[in-house]
Each structure stands twice: as structure tokens, then as C-alpha cells.
Amino acid sequence: MTKQTMNRNPGTELNLAWINNIQTNTSATERRAATLGTRRSIKKDHQAAWLIKAIGLIDLTTLAGDDTEQRVRRLCAKAKNPLRQDLKDALGIGDMNLTTAAVCVYHDMLATAHKALEGTDIHLAAVSTGFPAGLTPHELKVAEIKASVAAGADEIDVVITRKHVFKQDWQALYDEVKEYREACGGAHLKTILATGELATLRNVAKASMVCMMAGADFIKTSTGKESVNATLPVSLTMIRQIRNYLHLTGFKVGYKPAGGISKAKDALVYLSMMKEELGNDWLEPELFRFGASSLLGDIERQLEHHVTGHYSAAHRHAMG
Numbered sequence: 438m439t440k441q442t443m444n445r446n447p448g449t450e451l452n453l454a455w456i457n458n459i460q461t462n463t464s465a466t467e468r469r470a471a472t473l474g475t476r477r478s479i480k481k482d483h484q485a486a487w488l489i490k491a492i493g494l495i496d497l498t499t500l501a502g503d504d505t506e507q508r509v510r511r512l513c514a515k516a517k518n519p520l521r522q523d524l525k526d527a528l529g530i531g532d533m534n535l536t537t538a539a540v541c542v543y544h545d546m547l548a549t550a551h552k553a554l555e556g557t558d559i560h561l562a563a564v565s566t567g568f569p570a571g572l573t574p575h576e577l578k579v580a581e582i583k584a585s586v587a588a589g590a591d592e593i594d595v596v597i598t599r600k601h602v603f604k605q606d607w608q609a610l611y612d613e614v615k616e617y618r619e620a621c622g623g624a625h626l627k628t629i630l631a632t633g634e635l636a637t638l639r640n641v642a643k644a645s646m647v648c649m650m651a652g653a654d655f656i657k658t659s660t661g662k663e664s665v666n667a668t669l670p671v672s673l674t675m676i677r678q679i680r681n682y683l684h685l686t687g688f689k690v691g692y693k694p695a696g697g698i699s700k701a702k703d704a705l706v707y708l709s710m711m712k713e714e715l716g717n718d719w720l721e722p723e724l725f726r727f728g729a730s731s732l733l734g735d736i737e738r739q740l741e742h743h744v745t746g747h748y749s750a751a752h753r754h755a756m757g
């Protein structure tokens with residue numbers, strides 16, 4: 438993957454008719470979500486290949502108050518070499534330049550991560566705009582984005598102001614995200630909805646559409662700090678709005694579920710959902726990412742089991 442090569446969603450005018458037309462059916466969405474893990478659309482003998490694919494879709498993340506430069510350097514080393522060479526050899530991909538899609542950190546850690554990732558195609562993402570609550574003054578949020586871009590971030594993960602959604606003030610949400618997009622310049626914009634705090638799937642669907650109209654390159658579920666983070670019903674709701682937006686405008690927007698995705702088997706469910714609902718374009722890092730701090734460790738563990746028939750202890754695959 439080369440950095441920032443895809444055609445970006447330029448956004449559209451705010452179209453309130455599109456927002457008002459959005460319908461959601463919570464029980465039908467939940468029923469459909471409940472079948473996703475049981476359909477076995479990724480067959481057992483293909484699982485290793487799909488898990489290797491999933492590695493290339495991870496935004497390997499550390500967003501803790503006790504993050505240090507040393508931890509971030511270790512995370513970047515893992516992003517560059519996500520699988521042990523003996524496992525790669527055994528899987529027949531010894532020569533593959535396998536990396537994660539990106540590393541995602543707080544602004545303070547950008548310089549360290551930027552240096553550690555130099556010379557690679559791994560994107561550098563910064564969370565921004567008063568992450569995770571998004572309640573700092575607006576002008577500081579915009580300045581934060583600009584500072585992170587200047588510090589080398591290729592991608593900016595912003596949090597939206599949740600009260601705009603509660604008030605159904607779509608103009609305010611649109612204006613905010615549009616300004617964030619402008620502040621990003623060439624960096625790609627991911628808008629985090631904090632879906633666990635938005636109360637209804639209808640709010641999630643409408644906020645998704647507004648963010649895409651305002652020029653989001655990705656819509657993302659969660660910060661990882663809400664009490665409910667990425668879920669399948671929320672994901673179905675958001676990716677169906679991505680499909681809706683594609684039909685209305687012809688532009689493709691990416692999807693990033695984040696928060697609490699830590700098991701390889703869950704990653705497989707997400708991938709099969711993306712394939713079924715949106716098609717193969719959304720199995721590439723230009724249009725799909727997992728925001729995850731510990732998923733890579735479990736994937737490596739499962740691949741080790743695939744190769745050796747044994748599980749190693751989880752601590753052998755620690756990330757930080």
C-alpha cells in the first residue's frame with residue numbers, strides 16, 4: 438500500500454432530506470447481526486489466509502494515560518513485523534512484507550512513532566479533537582488537528598460532539614466535521630461517532646450520513662473508552678449508510694470498527710460482514726480498518742496454533 442493514493446470522498450452539501458429519509462429497524466438489525474457469527478462464510482481451511490489479511494487491516498493502537506516513548510517504539514516494531522518469522526515461514530509467506538495498516542497514538546507520541554515508522558508504508562494516525570470526550574473548545578480542536586498533521590500524522594481520528602446528535606443539530610455536526618476535514622489537508626479524516634453514547638441506531642445512522650456528507654474518509658464506531666464500543670448491530674447500521682452514501686453520491690467511504698475487538702474469531706466475523714454487505718473493496722486498508730490494541734496478539738496466537746497445533750500463552754504475544 439502506498440500512502441494516501443485513493444480517490445477521497447470530497448463530501449457534499451448538507452442534504453437534510455437524505456437525513457430525514459433514513460429509517461432503521463433495530464430488531465431486524467439485531468436479528469441479522471446475530472446470524473453473522475453463525476454463517477461460517479469463512480471456511481476453516483481458509484482461516485489462516487483471512488487472519489493474515491486481517492493483520493494488514495489493523496490500526497495498531499495504544500491510547501493509554503501511561504503510554505511512553507518506549508512503549509510506542511515497541512508498538513511500531515510490532516507494526517513492522519507483526520508475525521514471527523518462523524510462523525511466516527511455516528505459513529509459506531516468509532518473504533511477504535506483512536505489516537499492519539497503521540499505528541494509532543495520541544499526539545504526544547507522534548514524533549516517536551514517526552521516527553520509528555520512517556521508510557515504511559505504515560500510516561501514522563493520531564486521535565484528536567479532545568479525544569475521547571470531545572469537549573475541549575472548538576478552536577483548540579482545530580489547532581490540535583493541524584499540529585498533528587504538522588507532526589507527521591497521515592490520518593486523524595476525530596471525535597464528534599455528541600450533543601449535536603442528541604439535539605439533532607445536523608448543521609452543527611456538518612460544520613464541525615467539514616472544518617476538521619479542511620484542517621486535515623492531505624491527511625485522511627476518520628470520524629469517531631462514539632456510538633455507545635448515541636442512544637439509538639437511528640442516531641448512529643444519521644450521524645454517519647452527516648459525517649460522510651462533510652467529507653469523512655472513514656466513519657469509526659468508538660474511542661475504546663465508552664462503556665459500549667464496537668458492536669455488530671452498530672456496524673451493520675453504519676456500513677449500510679456507507680452503501681446508501683455510495684448510491685447517492687458515487688463516493689466510497691471507509692469503515693473502522695474500534696474498541697473491544699480483541700479476538701481473531703471476531704475479526705473473521707467482521708471481514709465476512711464487510712464482504713457480504715459492501716464487497717471486496719472493503720477488505721482493503723484503503724476502506725477498512727480494525728482499531729485495536731490487542732487483536733494482533735490473538736491473531737498471532739491463532740496462527741501459531743494453526744502451524745503447530747498448540748496454543749502459546751497470551752503473554753507471549755503482548756503488544757505494548
Ligand SMILES: O=C[C@H](O)COP(=O)(O)O
Pocket residue numbers: 498500541659660661662695696697698699728729730731732
Ligand atoms: O481506536 C482504537 C481503540 O481505542 C482500541 O480499543 P481496544 O483497546 O479496546 O482494542
